Each structure stands twice: as structure tokens, then as C-alpha cells.
Amino acid sequence: MQAAARRSATPKSVGPAVQNDPSSVRASADDHALLAALPIAAAIVGQTSRGVLCLIDRNSRFDEVIALTGDEAMMSGDFRQCQHLGIAQLMQEFLADFDATNELDFCEGEGIGARYFRIKLAPLSRCAKGRPRCLVSLVDRTVEVQAERTLRAEMLRDSLTGLPNRLSFTETIEIKGSTSARDCEYAVLVVDMLRFSRINESMGSLAGDELLITFARRLISALRGGDVLARTGGNEFGILVGLKRGVEDALAAAERIQQVMATPFKLSELEIRIECGIGVALMQAGQDPEELFRNAQFAVKQAKAAGKPQVYEPKEASAARRRFSIETELRRALDKDQLKLFYQPLINLKSGEVAGFEALARWNHEDRGEISPTEFIPVAEESGLILQLGRWAMDKAAQTVAEWDREAGAPLPLYVGVNLSAIQVARDNIADVVESALRSSGLKGERLTLELTESSIVQDPGRAMRVFEALKALDATVAMDDFGTGYSSLAYLQRLPIDVLKIDKSFVTGMMRDPDAVAIVRAVLSLADALGMSTTAEGIETVELATTLAALGCSSGQGFYFARPLEAQAALEYWKSRRRH
Known part of the structure; x- marks a missing residue:
């Protein structure tokens, strides 16, 4: 059960709701007409002379949405017994000050069956006795939230291999980095498949896709439990590995990858041996995930030149940045x-x-x-x-x-x-x-x-x-x-x-x-x-x-x-x- 307000405060108990109290505010014909004309689930809420919330009136659509929440207290207007105390607090604070927070999202249920709702408040003119009132609208956002989650899941997944993509990978790095108390608990490996463009050109994109899928499966077989694999580019893969022995574990992971890639890949009638460049970057506490990933990519370039996995060295990266800076200055000169x-x-x-x-x-x-x-x-x-x-x-x-x-x-x-x-x-x-x-x-x-x-x-x-x-x-x-x-x-x-x-x-x-x-x-x-x-x-x-x-x-x-x-x-x-x- 979850609830979130845009300017929310910690939920707290409120006084008992009163429904049939003689001091309650009564609905008028105008109130009925307003609620009937609205195409959304809406109700009017006010306060009794004692300052207790009371449900003045509501339309049938409001009852229908309330029924979906399964909250009987809300249906009866007894906000004190409402499962989401934040709702009652939101209404009380808004009625006291119309500039206060006027929206609250909450969830009913868990997992696949969870439903998501949003309450919005709008000020109404005061009742004849001068007490404040507000219009309450209740929106069922379940379909919208599920669509957002589905879209986000698609945005975070590579459609060809089914692996997480680069966005998902960097988010994972950020999460691990925020929970890491010290340096070098994790390392990022970037694996670049060499000569892939030549295979694509000579055998076609379908064969290239088949090779990528097979390559990804072999990478999975080289991982340990808890390692995270993602496809971060056309022929580039990222791996987040946990470290117990520091850089030794990262290099051991690179060695396992090279071993599983040693067997030739079979495409059509051809057997193709695929080599890969592997760059390693060790995570530092509080490090930006994009910076960490770029460091591993930089190490890949060195690995291609050296013919073996390389660990990112800040001095070499600094020299590369100086070369780039000199290029800019030389052009100007x-x-x-x-x-x-x-x-x-x-x-x-x-x-x-x-x-x-x-x-x-x-x-x-x-x-x-x-x-x-x-x-x-x-x-x-x-x-x-x-x-x-x-x-x-x-x-x-x-x-x-x-x-x-x-x-x-x-x-x-x-x-x-x-x-x-x-x-x-x-x-x-x-x-x-x-x-x-x-x-x-x-x-x-x-x-x-x-x-x-x-x-x-x-x-x-x-x-x-x-x-x-x-x-x-x-x-x-x-x-x-x-x-x-x-x-x-x-x-x-x-x-x-x-x-x-x-x-x-x-x-x-x-x-x-x-x-x-x-x-x-x-x-x-x-x-x-x-x-x-x-x-x-x-x-x-x-x-x-x-x-x-x-x-x-x-x-x-x-x-x-x-x-x-x-x-x-x-x-x-x-x-x-x-x-x-």
C-alpha cells in the first residue's frame, strides 16, 4: 500500500468524520447539479461546526471509483477510518488553506492486482454558514500507470537480445553505487565484438543479428550470480560484476569471457572465430555512472591496441584528454x-x-x-x-x-x-x-x-x-x-x-x-x-x-x-x- 503527495506531509490522525450530525453541511440543488454535470468521479467535502470532515454530496461515478478502492470507510464518508490517512489530512489542510497541497496519489493492493488512484481538490464557495468546502475528484490511474510501466520496461530493454539496454545498465550502476560504502566493490566491463561490421557487410544483417544473440548467450554463460549483463551498443555489451578480491575478480571475469568465445561461432555453413576487446573500470564511491561507463569504453580502445583486456588508468585517460585539447588548440593556432x-x-x-x-x-x-x-x-x-x-x-x-x-x-x-x-x-x-x-x-x-x-x-x-x-x-x-x-x-x-x-x-x-x-x-x-x-x-x-x-x-x-x-x-x-x- 503506497501513497504520495506533491507537497505531502506525514499522514496523521484526524478527528472523527460526521455524516448525520445536525451541524453537518447540507447539499444544495446547485451542488447536485454541479456533480451531475461533471463527467468525472466527484464529490463535495466540507467541515462541520466542530471542524470535522463531512461528505456533503457525490455523484454516481464517485461511488463507482470508490468501489474499486475497496475502502468502505471512504464510501461511507468516514475519513477517520479510511485506509489512507493521508487522504483525510490532505482534505483538512486544504480546507484550512486553499494554497496547500491539492493532489495525492495512492495505491490499493500489491503486485499485478494493484490499482492506482489520484485525488484532486479544488476550492468551492463557502456554505451558508461560512464554512469552507472543496470539490474532490477521484481518478482511477491504473491503466495509465500500467502503460507507463510497460513503456518504461520497453525503454529499458534491448529488443533484439532481451537484455537491459544502456539506460537500464547505467541506472543499475547508479543504484549499486549509491549502496556501496567503499571503492572497488563493483567493476564495469565493456565487451566490444571485433570485426562485426565486416560480418554484417558480407553476410547480411540477419546473420549479424543471429550472431549478436548467440554472443549474448555465451556472455551470460560466463557470468556469476549477481552479475548484470546489458547490450549497450550495436556490438557492445556492458557487464557489472561484484568484487571481493578487487581487480583480480574483474580480470577473472574477462578471462572467462575470452574462454567462452574461443569456440568458433557457426553461421550458415561458416565457422567464424570472434575476438573481443574487453575494457575494465573499477567503481569509485559516489562516481557518476556515465563516467564509469566511459572509462570502461576508453579501456576497450586500449585493449584493442594491446590485444588483451585492459584496466582503465586515469593517467592514460588524462593524456587522451590532453591530446584532444591540443587538437582543438592546434586547429585554432x-x-x-x-x-x-x-x-x-x-x-x-x-x-x-x-x-x-x-x-x-x-x-x-x-x-x-x-x-x-x-x-x-x-x-x-x-x-x-x-x-x-x-x-x-x-x-x-x-x-x-x-x-x-x-x-x-x-x-x-x-x-x-x-x-x-x-x-x-x-x-x-x-x-x-x-x-x-x-x-x-x-x-x-x-x-x-x-x-x-x-x-x-x-x-x-x-x-x-x-x-x-x-x-x-x-x-x-x-x-x-x-x-x-x-x-x-x-x-x-x-x-x-x-x-x-x-x-x-x-x-x-x-x-x-x-x-x-x-x-x-x-x-x-x-x-x-x-x-x-x-x-x-x-x-x-x-x-x-x-x-x-x-x-x-x-x-x-x-x-x-x-x-x-x-x-x-x-x-x-x-x-x-x-x-x-
């Missing part, structure tokens, strides 16, 4: 032209003169300070901003060299190298970008060197070949950057029109203490010579390295021994300072 190009000298190791410069992007954030390229370049590649960044760098580098020429009054005997990302090679029209930079600056192609990493070649050799040929048609120089650190094939070096091999600094810096590093550098130099390529050594930090590389026949080098990356004007002055007259 590019739009406002807040990045700069610095230029690191490339020294001819035989003559000691500056042969050219490598253009390097630098970002000094107004709030964060200097942000390393090792941090913002990967973000640019991941977000696609590398295309905008690459075009900006190409234009800026070409314009800088053209300005140096104008200041000198003639073309200078130097070039500028610009790095190209594998993402740029795959998505952008590099030849058009270079041609546009040359046209706007007035430079000839040989003044630009385009530096590509091995990964840009390995990902799509055919496209790389077309890009290289287009660049050579513009008379640009092509260099392979970080040579020796990737997966280059000698066949690529033989087929592709590469002019320069840049020896990675990881080999150069180890030359003075590691004979193997020296052997690798010798081999690269010999290979370049055999293929008619020049060489550039990166990471030269001591005079010994510079001297040794020059003796081995390396064409040019760069590194802190010569100079750090310089701003444009300082770079030009550096070139002048090393110029031999």
Missing part, C-alpha cells in the same frame, strides 16, 4: 597563424658551409608554453590537421627562401627541406601543393627538398611512386628520412627516384661506442653511393662524429654540434657566418 617555422642548418661535411636548412614547425602556446613537435605532430596526423599544417609549412618555407633571395639580391646557393607525413602522401595531392608553393614564391624546384619517411612508401608503394615521379617532374629533390628505422625494401630504393638518404640519429649517436652502429652507417653510405644517392647524417652532436662521418664519405650532416633550429633571420645570418669567401 593554424587558423590564426600562430605557429612558426624554424630552420636547422644542413652542413656540407667537406667544406663546412651551409648547404641548406630543414624547416621544422614550432608552436609556442600562449598559455601552455612550448609544445613539442613530438606531441602535436602525432595529434595533427591523427586528426587530419596534418594536411593543413603541411600546406602551411610548404608555403612558409618557400616564401622564407624567396625573402632570403630578395635580401641578398640574387638566388642563394642553398635549399630548404620540408617534411611530408605519410598521411599527406596518402590523402593530399602533394605535387599540387609543391607546385603552388613554387609558383607563389617564384622559386625553382631544385630549391626544395621533400623529406618522406619509409612508412609513407611502405603503406602504398604504387601511390608513392606516382608522388615521387610528380615531384621529380617539378625538379624537386626527394629525400628518404630516418632511413634504417622502418621496413624499407632495397627494391624500393632501386625503383623510386630518391636523391638523398638521411641516416637516422639513433645510428649516428651510437657510432663512437658501438661498432655495430659504425657498420650500419658504413653500409648505408656504401648503398647510397652504389645507387647514386647523397647522404645526410642526423643527430651530430660532437666534433668527433662530424669528423668521422666526413671521413666515411657522408655528404652532409645536421645536429646540435652545428646549430639548433633557428628563426628565419638568424638562420640567414648563420649561413653568412659559415660562408667562405
